Amino acid sequence: MKKLVIIGGSKGIGQAIINALKDTYSIINISRTGIETSSTITQHTLDVLEDDLPEIDSIDALVYCPGSINLKALSRLEIDDFKNDFNINVLGAIKTIKHYEKALIEGHGSVVLFSSVATQMGMPFHASIATSKAALEGLTKSLAAEYATKIRFNIIAPTITDTPLASRLLRNEKQRETMSERHPLKSILDPNEVAALTKYLLSSDAKSISGQTFPIDAGITSLKL
Numbered sequence: 001m002k003k004l005v006i007i008g009g010s011k012g013i014g015q016a017i018i019n020a021l022k023d024t025y026s027i028i029n030i031s032r033t034g035i036e037t038s039s040t041i042t043q044h045t046l047d048v049l050e051d052d053l054p055e056i057d058s059i060d061a062l063v064y065c066p067g068s069i070n071l072k073a074l075s076r077l078e079i080d081d082f083k084n085d086f087n088i089n090v091l092g093a094i095k096t097i098k099h100y101e102k103a104l105i106e107g108h109g110s111v112v113l114f115s116s117v118a119t120q121m122g123m124p125f126h127a128s129i130a131t132s133k134a135a136l137e138g139l140t141k142s143l144a145a146e147y148a149t150k151i152r153f154n155i156i157a158p159t160i161t162d163t164p165l166a167s168r169l170l171r172n173e174k175q176r177e178t179m180s181e182r183h184p185l186k187s188i189l190d191p192n193e194v195a196a197l198t199k200y201l202l203s204s205d206a207k208s209i210s211g212q213t214f215p216i217d218a219g220i221t222s223l224k225l
Contacts, residue, residue: 001026001040003107004202005056007048007096008065010035012163013114016191017063020199028056048092053099058106061202064093064113068132069165071125082128089132090139097143105150110202113140115157115213120221133157137213144211152210154201159217161189184219 004025008014010033018027022040029035030044030053037043044054048066068085070077093113097104104111115133118126137155144153160179180188197216200206215221 002060003028003056003058004061004063005030005059005100006063006065007031007092009063012065012165013158013161013191013194014063014065016195017065017198020192020195021202025061028054030054048096049087053096056100056103059100059103059109060107061109062096062100062104062111063198063202064096064111066092067114067116067165068129070128072128073125074127077128082131085128085132086135089129090135093136094139101151105147108150110152110206111143111154112198112201113153113155115155117157117159117215117217117221119157120215120217140213141211148210152207154206154209154211155213156194156197156201157213157215157217158189158194159183159215159220161191161194163191182220183217184223184225187218189216189218 002025004021005028006014006017007030009018009029010031018029018041021027026040028042028044030046030048032045032047034043034045035041066088068088070081070085072081097111113136115137116129118130119134119137140153140155147153176188180186194216197214201209
């Protein structure tokens with residue numbers, strides 16, 4: 001059975017990815033919150049930014065899920081806000097990839113990271129998160145070139161998704177309706193949709209795809225109705 005390491009699989013998109021892949025991968029989840037384990041799911045409870053990562057031999061797939069939604073006007077953002085978002089979104093991913101570089105090369109692995117629609121369109125109050133996610137997209141393209149014959153790297157850029165991370169933006173029916181109406185397809189993204197795309201990008205069916213950013217955005221970045 002192929003081996004998947006997922007960072008941040010205890011909730012939201014990460015949890016949906018585990019549910020989608022648990023029958024086809026041996027999954028190693030690394031997160032601050034534990035999950036239910038099984039014969040094919042292993043848990044390491046730690047903070048990827050602060051703690052040492054476990055040693056793992058030969059990895060077929062790596063998914064880095066941690067993210068942040070820090071929506072403030074620039075006048076209210078402190079330098080520490082930018083640093084914290086950058087640490088979570090970018091430096092945590094770099095630390096993980098560097099740590100598992102040899103194992104990914106051994107397994108001819110595929111890596112999936114997560115960006116945001118905020119890098120594709122100007123959105124007020126998104127300065128910090130857009131900065132971090134744009135850096136992550138640049139990292140993805142650079143590493144896809146550097147490891148072209150050894151590891152594949154792709155990045156998914158979802159719009160707002162119905163997860164605990166976005167709960168304060170979707171906390172009542174009025175907000176959900178307003179958010180849905182902003183999108184040409186009149187929908188809010190379900191984490192299972194993101195998991196399905198992740199599953200495809202990790203699979204051999206996507207063996208010729210690397211260095212790409214995939215918006216999954218209910219049409220908000222490309223359609224005007």
